[in-house]
Amino acid sequence: MLRDTAFLRLWAGTVASGLATWALPFVLGLAVLDGSLTAAGLGLVLAVRTAGFLAAVPVAGVLADRYSRRRVVGWAGAASALASPAIALGLDGSVAVMAAAAAVVGVGQGACRPAFQALTREVVDEPRRQQANAAMTLAVRVTTLLGPGLTALLATVTGTVPLLVGTGLLWLAAAALPPRGAAAPTAPPRRDPFHTEFLDGLREARRHPWFLAGLGALTAVIATGYSATGVLLPEASREHYGTEAVLAAALTGYTAGALAGALLMARWRPRAQGWAALAGLACYGFAPLSLLAPAHPAVVVAAYVVAGVGVELFNVPWFTAAQREVDPSRLARVSSLDFLLSYGLAPVGLALIAPAADALGAPTVLGVCALVCFLAPAAAALAPGARHFSRRPPAQGGRE
Structure with missing residues (x-):
């Protein structure tokens, strides 16, 4: 590469x-x-x-x-x-x-x-696309790790x-900097209305049950686990340990784990790619779980390291599978649906976590969020094609 x-x-x-x-x-x-x-x-x-x-x-x-x-x-x-x-x-x-x-x-x-x-x-x-996606996410994680200090x-x-x-x-x-694509789409002579073309992208996404199930799991994890730890980790660091050092160590551990996960996915091709990716996504549940009660700071940091590794075990195969399986002429629209839901609902989760913690207590909210992080990917693994992130059997090239 x-x-x-x-x-x-x-x-x-x-x-x-x-x-x-x-x-x-x-x-x-x-x-x-x-x-x-x-x-x-x-x-x-x-x-x-x-x-x-x-x-x-x-x-x-x-x-x-x-x-x-x-x-x-x-x-x-x-x-x-x-x-x-x-x-x-x-x-x-x-x-x-x-x-x-x-x-x-x-x-x-x-x-x-x-x-x-x-x-x-x-x-x-x-054949090189998973390695390429791993290289891109690796660079982003290095930036996140070194960027604040610089x-x-x-x-x-x-x-x-x-x-x-x-x-x-x-x-x-x-x-x-980006080069021109080797297979850029050719404009057809007639264009449908914008909403029609967008709905055409939704129909393409529906052709891939594994994609809809995985996107639902990803959205649930971001809206609950990611939001809960983003809002409640600073509070837990201060109340449980009396210092912000645990906050800094946990976030650094998360980035370090993501770096390790990206390096692993540059080489590893699991036999059941989809199931391995969804298991990695479920690992984010350990982050809110580690904040339920005061524990040794090393437990919190270790949980965030595992969560970071798991996120990249999901991200790299997820992007690679979409690039492989989705109709090339509709890939950008399907990708836009991915970003719209996963990123779009994150602010909602961030806005609701604090009031929920005030009303129900932080341990209850963290426990529910951890449960969602574990169960949502498990449910997605039952969808057709989820095992390999493909509608095609492996013998027909459904996995790399």
Whole structure:
């Protein structure tokens, strides 16, 4: 893979978009610390960015199946690149300007996701596709592990405004670097209405029961387990241990586990790929389970390491299977459905966890969330084709 110039360009563009996406909320958090942005302003800007993302994902799925995926990535990255300096421009002046620019960045981010997924299928041949997906997620995890420290260090030298402009440069790289796909879709002479084409993508997703079941499990895990630990881990770290060190160690352990999982999936081809992936997804249940009652900090960190490994045991085969099984002319629309549900319902879970914990108690909420994380993937494993993430028998090439 490292000798494939086309893949390296795609990999670099994907990593640049992922880094820019991750960096914006962190840099704006630094702006809150130095007093140039209020916490309320931060919440508004990030909420508007999320709204832009969710609005763009279904539209981008249709456009990326209508036109060249490379062109969609280029326009989306360019829009985010132009909007990022505007966020910096409004930092000491107008939160409204920042919010408007953040909405454009969110639209660019949402448009890139399904287009990148479909472009990966065009650039990388099937035997190497799982390795390619592992390489991409590995780069994202390395960025997440090293990024906060490096960004905070740069902020002491340059300040937050140059860092915000730097995210625009990253988006520019994401727009310019990816290669043209070898099998870009050819525009047919007649176009159906937008809603008809989007529904056509839904029908394609329904042709793959394993995909709908897996997406349901993924959405349930993110909306419960991920949200519960995101909201309640800081509280548990402070109340159970009297220090935020457990919070930092758990999050670092999660990223380290995800790194290990990505490295493993670059080589491992389990015989029952789908079942192995769903078992990995279920491992996230250990994270809320470890917070039910005070335990040794090593138990919490170990649970998060296992959760991180499991997430990548799911992610890499999941993306690879979709690229292999879904009709190429509808892949971006199916991918947009994936991102729309899994990411779209996450804010709902985050908003409901704290009130639920106040009403029922944190242990009850954590226990229910852990149970959902274990049971949802188990139920998805019963769907037709779930064993291999394929509608075809293994003898006919249903697994790699």
